[in-house]
Amino acid sequence: MVFVIDDDASFLKSLSRLLCAVGYTVRAFQSAGEFLEQISPEISGCVVADLQMPGMDGLKLQQALAKTVNPLPIIFLTGQGDIPSTVSAMRSGAEDFLTKRAPKEDLLAAIGRALERDKTERIKRSHLHDLRRRLDVLSERELEVLSHVVRGKMNKEIAADLNINERTVKLHRTNITRKLKVHSVAELTSFAAEAGLFKA
Amino acid sequence: MIFSEARDLPGNVLMEQATKQDMLTHSTNGIEFFTESLDASRFHNPGYSAVFADYIRNKYSSQKLDLVMMFMSRNFALARDMSTALPTNIPSVCVVLNDMEVPSSAGRPFTGIFQRSDIGGTFKFIFRLQPETRQVVVIGGVSDNDQTTLARIAEMARTVDGVKFEFWTNAPVDEQCRDAQALTAGTVILLASVQRDSAGQPFYTSQVAQMLAPVAGVPVYVLGEGSIGTGALGGSVVNFEGLGVHAARLALLALNGAPLDRVPIEVRTNGTPMVDWRALQRWDIGESRLPVGCIVRYRPYSLWEEHRTLIMIVTTGLVVQAITIVALLVQRRWHIRAQAQIERQRTELTHVSRVSTVGQLASALTHELNQPLGAILRNAEAAELFLQCNPPNLDEVRAILTDIRRDDKRAGNVIDRMRALYQRRSLALGPLDLCELVHDTIALTRTDAAARQVKVIAETPPQLPVIQGDRVHLQQVLLNLVLNGMDAMTAVPKMARLLIIRASQTKNGNLQVTVTDRGNGIAPEDAARIFEPFYTTKLNGMGMGLAISQTIIEAHGGDIWVESKGTEGATFTFVLPQAGQARVKDGDLPDDI
Numbered sequence: 001m002v003f004v005i006d007d008d009a010s011f012l013k014s015l016s017r018l019l020c021a022v023g024y025t026v027r028a029f030q031s032a033g034e035f036l037e038q039i040s041p042e043i044s045g046c047v048v049a050d051l052q053m054p055g056m057d058g059l060k061l062q063q064a065l066a067k068t069v070n071p072l073p074i075i076f077l078t079g080q081g082d083i084p085s086t087v088s089a090m091r092s093g094a095e096d097f098l099t100k101r102a103p104k105e106d107l108l109a110a111i112g113r114a115l116e117r118d119k120t121e122r123i124k125r126s127h128l129h130d131l132r133r134r135l136d137v138l139s140e141r142e143l144e145v146l147s148h149v150v151r152g153k154m155n156k157e158i159a160a161d162l163n164i165n166e167r168t169v170k171l172h173r174t175n176i177t178r179k180l181k182v183h184s185v186a187e188l189t190s191f192a193a194e195a196g197l198f199k200a
Numbered sequence: 201m202i203f204s205e206a207r208d209l210p211g212n213v214l215m216e217q218a219t220k221q222d223m224l225t226h227s228t229n230g231i232e233f234f235t236e237s238l239d240a241s242r243f244h245n246p247g248y249s250a251v252f253a254d255y256i257r258n259k260y261s262s263q264k265l266d267l268v269m270m271f272m273s274r275n276f277a278l279a280r281d282m283s284t285a286l287p288t289n290i291p292s293v294c295v296v297l298n299d300m301e302v303p304s305s306a307g308r309p310f311t312g313i314f315q316r317s318d319i320g321g322t323f324k325f326i327f328r329l330q331p332e333t334r335q336v337v338v339i340g341g342v343s344d345n346d347q348t349t350l351a352r353i354a355e356m357a358r359t360v361d362g363v364k365f366e367f368w369t370n371a372p373v374d375e376q377c378r379d380a381q382a383l384t385a386g387t388v389i390l391l392a393s394v395q396r397d398s399a400g401q402p403f404y405t406s407q408v409a410q411m412l413a414p415v416a417g418v419p420v421y422v423l424g425e426g427s428i429g430t431g432a433l434g435g436s437v438v439n440f441e442g443l444g445v446h447a448a449r450l451a452l453l454a455l456n457g458a459p460l461d462r463v464p465i466e467v468r469t470n471g472t473p474m475v476d477w478r479a480l481q482r483w484d485i486g487e488s489r490l491p492v493g494c495i496v497r498y499r500p501y502s503l504w505e506e507h508r509t510l511i512m513i514v515t516t517g518l519v520v521q522a523i524t525i526v527a528l529l530v531q532r533r534w535h536i537r538a539q540a541q542i543e544r545q546r547t548e549l550t551h552v553s554r555v556s557t558v559g560q561l562a563s564a565l566t567h568e569l570n571q572p573l574g575a576i577l578r579n580a581e582a583a584e585l586f587l588q589c590n591p592p593n594l595d596e597v598r599a600i601l602t603d604i605r606r607d608d609k610r611a612g613n614v615i616d617r618m619r620a621l622y623q624r625r626s627l628a629l630g631p632l633d634l635c636e637l638v639h640d641t642i643a644l645t646r647t648d649a650a651a652r653q654v655k656v657i658a659e660t661p662p663q664l665p666v667i668q669g670d671r672v673h674l675q676q677v678l679l680n681l682v683l684n685g686m687d688a689m690t691a692v693p694k695m696a697r698l699l700i701i702r703a704s705q706t707k708n709g710n711l712q713v714t715v716t717d718r719g720n721g722i723a724p725e726d727a728a729r730i731f732e733p734f735y736t737t738k739l740n741g742m743g744m745g746l747a748i749s750q751t752i753i754e755a756h757g758g759d760i761w762v763e764s765k766g767t768e769g770a771t772f773t774f775v776l777p778q779a780g781q782a783r784v785k786d787g788d789l790p791d792d793i
Binding site: 008010011013014015017018020021022052053054057077079099100101104 | 566567568570572573574575577578579581582586596600603606607646649651
């Protein structure tokens with residue numbers, strides 16, 4: 001799904017028409033606000049937006065979108081590219097920055113890249129989400145023990161640190177590996193790293 | 201004038217000069233002076249004074265003398281010896297410099313002054329200059345006079361506590377000088393009077409001072425002015441000039457016939473504090489210790505004291521010269537700076553006139569053109585794809601072609617507008633709807649407004665009478681006012697940036713357009729001049745926009761003005777007469793519009 005946003009109705013229509021003809025599913029919006037209201041969290045795709053729009057302009061839209069649960073990649077179009085906004089847009093992760101009369105190939109390539117990126121990031125996000133959900137089943141104490149385990153501590157040390165019986169530590173570790181469906185300490189550590197647990 | 205001692209003694213010289221000068225100044229008669237000197241200290245053979253008296257008698261027997269003045273620092277008896285040599289009816293004035301008792305009247309018409317040493321004053325002077333003094337060595341001779349002075353010093357010394365006085369009188373001057381070398385700090389020497397030392401050698405006290413002061417291990421204080429300059433430090437000394445003047449007054453009194461036996465003999469014990477500057481330096485005594493009125497002798501004149509006037513004239517000259525030079529330099533720098541500023545402004549002006557006229561709208565127009573051109577491109581690309589379909593989607597292609605034509609027209613309009621704006625031309629009047637003009641202008645500045653985040657509102661009535669006007673020129677005016685309004689709000693918070701354009705008909709049927717911004721307003725002094733050419737409040741402004749606007753509006757027979765309510769923004773208003781009232785002829789406008 002490609003979301004096209006431009007306040008110029010004629011250009012909006014022509015671009016949507018082209019992208020439809022190429023074979024994309026296209027939804028067109030005349031303002032950024034309208035788009036943000038209607039976008040749903042699950043929907044995948046990318047955004048092609050005019051940089052200069054009255055009200056919420058392209059850069060504002062980018063900021064707003066980044067805060068949602070569905071940060072779609074953005075390609076900016078502009079009547080004339082000026083360096084400061086280009087730099088700003090690219091720095092905040094815009095997929096590409098094209099003039100309105102850029103060659104079709106460039107535009108389509110950018111859209112292709114954006115969709116690809118959306119797909120991989122979506123997978124990454126869902127994997128992370130999955131990991132986080134599995135972690136959710138752990139109890140407070142189990143999380144605490146886990147944090148010690150991934151730092152490479154022995155059961156005896158963990159018991160001393162948490163002021164509990166060594167056998168209890170062992171019990172917690174069994175529960176953790178069972179709940180997370182992992183089989184080794186190495187697997188456990190990489191799991192924690194992927195989930196972004198205990199950084200710092 | 202008879203001197204008991206050598207005439208060339210410093211004290212005698214001073215007294216003689218002061219006396220003569222004062223008498224000559226205050227007397228209308230020509231006074232003739234004869235001067236004799238007994239030089240009694242150096243010549244004291246028995247019978248010498250009698251021979252001298254004979255000599256005087258013989259010498260002046262043919263002269264009619266009016267007055268005898270005697271200056272003596274020896275025994276007063278000498279005066280009596282002399283008086284026997286002269287006719288008894290001659291009045292005489294005596295100046296006696298010693299500490300002996302005043303004799304009773306000798307039965308002849310004379311008066312005089314007995315000048316005593318200022319011993320008390322000199323004590324004070326010593327302890328003021330050297331408060332650390334614990335011992336005073338008093339050096340004196342053995343003559344009657346010397347003894348009298350020493351006795352007075354001894355008497356005075358008893359009144360001084362905490363200081364030991366030692367009297368050295370029983371040794372020859374040589375020996376005294378040698379002993380004085382050994383004296384150390386805390387001690388001072390007071391040279392009293394040495395007319396004859398214990399070896400019988402006659403002296404002037406100033407001579408002794410000259411021998412003693414340079415070799416003494418401590419400062420030497422003296423009682424007579426004659427000893428100042430010998431190396432002695434100073435003292436409260438007898439002032440010979442003052443004494444001479446005093447004697448002169450008495451003499452004038454006598455010459456005027458006053459009975460001198462009625463004028464009492466005066467005894468003076470006053471002294472004048474006096475120091476030798478070189479001795480002060482030698483003994484390292486600060487000048488701050490000197491009493492008020494103290495005379496400092498032998499101070500080397502500083503350059504300043506010697507050439508004060510010259511230095512002041514030269515200095516003043518230099519200062520005036522320096523000030524002039526600085527002033528000229530400053531003026532020159534102002535001049536250079538002002539020229540540089542003018543040069544810079546001229547460069548800026550050239551630049552701005554090119555950039556602002558073309559560039560101000562260039563970005564807007566680029567965007568305006570890129571929209572339709574971009575749409576055309578995308579539509580064409582889509583059409584290609586639709587034609588490649590099997591079967592080709594001709595309906596879609598047809599719709600696309602319609603859109604392409606519309607966008608092409610749109611682009612053409614933009615170009616027309618742009619060309620019209622930059623063309624030099626005189627007024628071309630035609631029917632004009634101001635509401636349309638307002639909306640067109642808003643469309644033209646839409647991108648600018650978006651970029652500057654200014655909200656632009658148009659308030660136009662549904663219907664306004666059509667006027668006769670030049671569309672392009674009036675659009676330029678309105679455009680200028682709108683862009684100015686936006687410029688005025690750059691410093692205002694984004695939420696408050698609002699520009700209102702109103703078109704309306706006034707009561708008398710004229711048409712009016714106002715542009716109101718929410719900027720910081722226009723200062724009254726700016727408002728008065730804002731329509732002047734090259735007057736601008738903008739950093740990069742050229743000051744032409746409003747001047748041209750005014751020309752255009754006035755060429756239409758209208759009027760333009762500005763109102764500003766303090767800092768609450770400004771409202772520009774222009775009024776145009778209804779159709780048929782314009783007084784315009786072609787060619788009314790300057791070429792550079």
